[in-house]
Structures are given as C-alpha cells and as structure tokens.
Amino acid sequence: MRIGILQTGHSPDEVRDDLGDYGQMFTRLLDGHGYDFTIYSVVDNEFPDGPEAADGWLITGSKHGAYEDHDWIEPLEDLIRAIRDADRPLVGVCFGHQIIAQALGGKVEKFDGGWAVGRQVYDMNGDKIALNAWHQDQVTELPEGARVFASNDFCENAGLMIGDRIMTIQPHPEFTAKMIDALIKYRGRGNISEDILSGAQDGLTQATDAEAFANQMAAILNKGNK
Template sequence: MKIGILQAGHSPDEMRDGVGDYGELFTKLLDGHGFEFKIFSVVDGEFPSGIDVADGWLITGSKFGAYEDHDWIPPLEDLIRDIRTADLPLVGVCFGHQIIAQALGGKVEKFSGGWSVGNTEYDFGTETLALNAWHQDQVTSLPTGAEVIASTDFCENAAFVIGEKILTIQPHPEFTSEFISGLIEHRGRGNVPDTQLDRASETLSSPNDNIKFAARMAETLKTGAK
C-alpha cells in the first residue's frame, strides 16, 4: 500500500542530517505497518500529479501558518478537498491537522493563550496519551462533520475525525524527545518563552505514546487498502 506524504515544512538545517526531514520522521514512525512511501515536498512546490498516485495521504507539520499567504497553500487545500471527495484516507499532524480543518471549512488562528511545547497529556475519553506538542496555532472552529476525539484544557480541538477516513491531531507523534530537544535549541529560543522551554526540557525523559498513536494512524490509512 502506497502512502503519499505531503511535506509542508522542513526540520531545522542543523538537525536534518542527524534525525531527518519531516517526511522521513513519518516513514520511521510508521515503519512495520506494510506501507511504501512517496514524499512530495509541497512547501517547495512539489505536488503529486494526481491523488491516484497513492492509496492514502498524510500531511506533515510546518513552521508556517495555515492562514498565511503562501503560493503552495491554496493548491494544497484543493488537494485536500479532492482527497476527501475521492474518499481516500487522510491523516494530518499539527499543520496538517490545521490545514485539513481550514480546507474543509474550519478556522485556524494564532492562539491568544500562547504556546504548548513538550510532553503533554491528551484526554482521548477512554484513555490518556502523552505526546509531544510544539505549536501556537490552533483549530478554533471545526469543519462540518468533524468529531473531536482528544483535547486538553489548553487545546480544545486537539484531534478530530471525519468519518473513518480522516484523522487529524495537533501534537506530534513523530517527534521524539531528541527531536524536541533540537527544536528547543534551534527554533525555540527567542520564539517560545524560556520558562516553557525549560519545562519542556525537564520532560524530555518522560515516556510518550508515539507508537500507540502511530497504530491508530496506520489503521486509518489502511482504510484505503485495495
């Protein structure tokens, strides 16, 4: 089964050789689930020739805002709508979560409450999962048909589904503690309050549920198996 990864951003230059780019983080996270991957760097204008080149799709995070004026965002939104119309599986993480919501009629804003960074517990109703957060933007209005499946006091719409084939989440199951440490050093200082970065650093050794949520992502993507 082929999964198309729509890479909407890049990991910091200082980290890329060691931990990989955003698309590669997901190929590592989903290794062992029987997928083949093709990465399209949409942030650089590299788009697939059509939605039929993959059986399922995944949109990565980005340092850019879904509401910002970039020439690659409108065609990405068109692609999202085409994927939904074709009833193909679609997973979005952080920026991916936000751009899917926006493309399908929801709203994304820079959250007035500030940032969420580091190991964070999310209420999934029947269970609590610890995942790494790194965001200020949030989905503040859901698209029609979306059902919230996870939240925190800080982030009300932390994950949602639309039917069985669309799954989105605000935190980063693909971010390891090592990756968060690199973000703190190379992207955090001067952008995120130092007090929050220091707290995030203190949680780097805390366990996370990346693998558990990866299984849920894989389950969604496999709804497109032929």
C-alpha cells in the same frame, strides 16, 4: 500499499542529517506497517498529480501558518478536498491537522494562550495519551461534520475525525525527545518564553505514547486497502 506524504515544512538545517526531514520522521514512525512511501515536498511546490497517486495520504507539520499567504497553500487545500472526494484516507499532524480543518471549512488562529511545547497529555476517547507538541496555532472552529476525539485544557480541538477516513491530530507523534530538544535549541530560544522551554526540557525523559498512536494512524491509512 503506497502512502503519499505531503511535506509542508523542513526540519532545522542543523539536525537534518541526523534526524531527517519531516517526511522521513513519519516513515520511521510508521515503519513495520508494510507501507511504501512517496514524499512530496509541497512546501517547495512539489505536488502529486492527484489523489490517485497514493492509496492513503499524510500531511506533516510546518513552521508556517495555515492562514499565511503562500503560493502552495491554495493548491494544497484543493488537493485535500480532492482526497476527501476520492474517499482516500488522510491523516494530518499539527500543520496538517490545521490545514485539513481550514480546507474543509474550519478556522485556524494563533492562540492567545501561547505555546504548547514538549510532552502533553490529552483525553482521547476516554483514555489518557501523552504526545510531544510544538505549536501556537490551533483549530478554533470545526469543519462541518468533524468530531473531536482528543483534547486537553490548553487545546480544545486537539484531535478530529471527519467521516471515517480523515483523522487529524495537533501534537507530533513523530517528534522524539531528541527532536524537541533540537527545536528548543534552534527555533525556540528567543521566540518562546524560557519558562515554557525549561518545562519542556524537564519532560524530555518521560515516555510518550507515540507508538500506540502510530497504530491508530495506520488503522486509518489502511482503509485505503478497502
């Protein structure tokens, strides 16, 4: 089964050789599910021919905002709608969560309440799940037909299902503690308050439920086989 990864940003230069780029983080997260992967760096205007290029699709995180004026945003939104119309499964993470919502009629904004950094706990379909986060932007208006399946007090619309083949999530199951530590060092300092960064570092030793959520992602992507 072929999974197309739409890479919408790059990891910090300082750690890319060690931790990989965003697309590679997802190939590691989903290793063992029997997938073959093709990574398209859409942030660099590298796009697939269309939704039929893969059985299922995944959109990564990014330092960019979904509402920003970049020349690759509009074609990515067109591709998202084409994937939906072709009934191919689609998973979006952080920026991916936001751009899917925006492309399908929702709204994304910079959140007045500030940043979520590091391990966060979400109510997810009646259970508690912990995942690492790194975001200020949030989905503030849902696209038509979307159902919220994950939320917490800070992020009301943290996880969305749109139909039964599109799933989006605001936190980062692909981000390890080592990656959060690197983001704090290379992108957080000077941009995010030290109180938030210090709290995130204190939580780096606590476990997350990334592997369990990867299985939920795979359950959606596997619908490309059906």
